[in-house]
C-alpha cells in the first residue's frame with residue numbers, strides 16, 4: 001500500500017511516522033522546496049521524498065494533504081487533473097472543513113474519493129522536527145465525508161487511521177467549523193491579543209515580561225503558533241470568527257459593566273458558572289490544549305539540582321518527556337516545568353517529588 005503525504009511538517013510528519021514501517025506500507029513525502037527532501041528521509045519520517053506532485057500521487061492508495069489551509073485547494077485541484085489509482089482516497093488535515101469539502105464536492109472524481117479530516121491534536125510547534133508518532137494517541141480525529149462517499153470507503157480510511165491511536169468522530173463540515181472556531185480558533189486570537197497587549201506595556205516597563213513567566217506564559221502558549229498556518233486558518237473560518245468575536249466583545253463588555261458597577265456578586269457568578277462548566281470538560285487528552293502532562297516545582301538555585309531530579313525520576317522508571325526552567329535568577333527560586341507524555345508518569349512524579357518535599361504545583 002502506498003501512502004503519499006503532501007507537507008511533511010508537524011501534522012504530516014506525525015501521520016507519516018504513524019504509518020511508516022507498518023507491514024506492506026510505503027510512505028512517500030512530497031515537499032515544495034528541495035531543501036526539505038533530505039531531512040524527511042534522513043530523520044526516518046518517510047521511505048522516500050519527492051518534489052514531483054505526479055510522482056508522489058502515482059499509484060497512491062491514500063493521499064493526505066497536510067499543507068497550510070490556504071494551500072489545500074491548490075493541491076486538491078492539481079490532484080483532480082492527474083490519473084490517480086482507482087479507489088484512491090484523498091484526505092486532508094486542515095483545521096477547517098467547510099471550504100475544502102465544498103471544493104471537493106464540485107470536482108467530478110472518477111473512482112477517487114475525498115474525505116475531509118482534522119486530527120484534533122497538535123501544538124504550537126511546527127515543522128518536521130516537532131513531528132511525533134504519538135501525537136494523535138487518544139485524541140479525537142474528525143472526519144467529514146460528503147454524503148455520496150460510500151460507507152466502505154470511509155471504513156477503509158478509518159481502518160488506516162487506527163495506526164494513529166486516535167478516536168474517529170464524524171462531524172458535518174459546517175458544524176465542525178462552528179465548534180473549532182469557538183474552542184480553538186478564537187482562543188488563538190485571544191492568546192495572540194493578550195500577548196500583544198502585554199508586549200505594548202513591556203515597551204514602557206520591562207518588568208511586565210519578567211513577571212509574566214508563570215500563569216500568563218501558560219495560558220498564552222498557543223500565541224507561539226506558526227503565523228502562516230494561523231493566518232490561513234483564521235481567514236478560512238472568517239465568517240464564523242466574525243460572529244464569535246462579536247460575542248467575545250459582549251463577554252468583555254459584561255465584565256466592563258460589572259467593574260463599573262462594582263458588582264462583586266456578578267463577578268462571582270461569572271467565575272462560578274465558568275468553573276462549573278470547565279469541571280465538566282472531558283479528561284485531559286493529549287493534543288488540544290495540553291499536549292503534555294505538566295508539573296511545576298520550585299527548585300532552589302543550587303548546582304546539580306536539575307540533574308538530581310532527572311536521576312530520581314529515572315531511578316523510579318518515570319518517563320520524563322521534557323524539562324524547562326521557567327525563571328532562574330541567583331536570588332530567587334527557579335520554577336522547573338516537567339512534562340510527561342503519560343498521565344501515569346505524571347501521577348508518579350507528583351507523588352515522588354511531593355514526598356521529597358519539593359513544592360509541586362500542577
Ligand SMILES: NC(=O)C1=CN([C@@H]2O[C@H](COP(=O)(O)OP(=O)(O)OC[C@H]3O[C@@H](n4cnc5c(N)ncnc54)[C@H](O)[C@@H]3O)[C@@H](O)[C@H]2O)C=CC1
Nearest residue numbers: 007008009010011032066067068069094095122123126127
Ligand atoms: N498545528 C497544529 O497543531 C495542527 C494543524 N493542523 C493543520 O495541519 C496543517 C499543517 O499544519 P502544521 O503541520 O501544523 O504546519 P507545519 O508548518 O508544521 O507544516 C506545514 C507543511 O506544509 C509545507 N508547506 C508550507 N507551505 C507550502 C506550500 N506553499 N506548498 C506546499 N507545501 C507547503 C511545509 O513545508 C510543511 O511541510 C494545516 O492545514 C493546519 O491547519 C491540524 C491539526 C493541528
Ligand SMILES: O=C(O)C(=O)Cc1ccc(O)cc1
Nearest residue numbers: 095120121122123124288289
Ligand atoms: O496546541 C494546542 O493546544 C492546539 O490547539 C493545537 C491545535 C492546533 C490546530 C488544530 O486544528 C488543532 C489543534
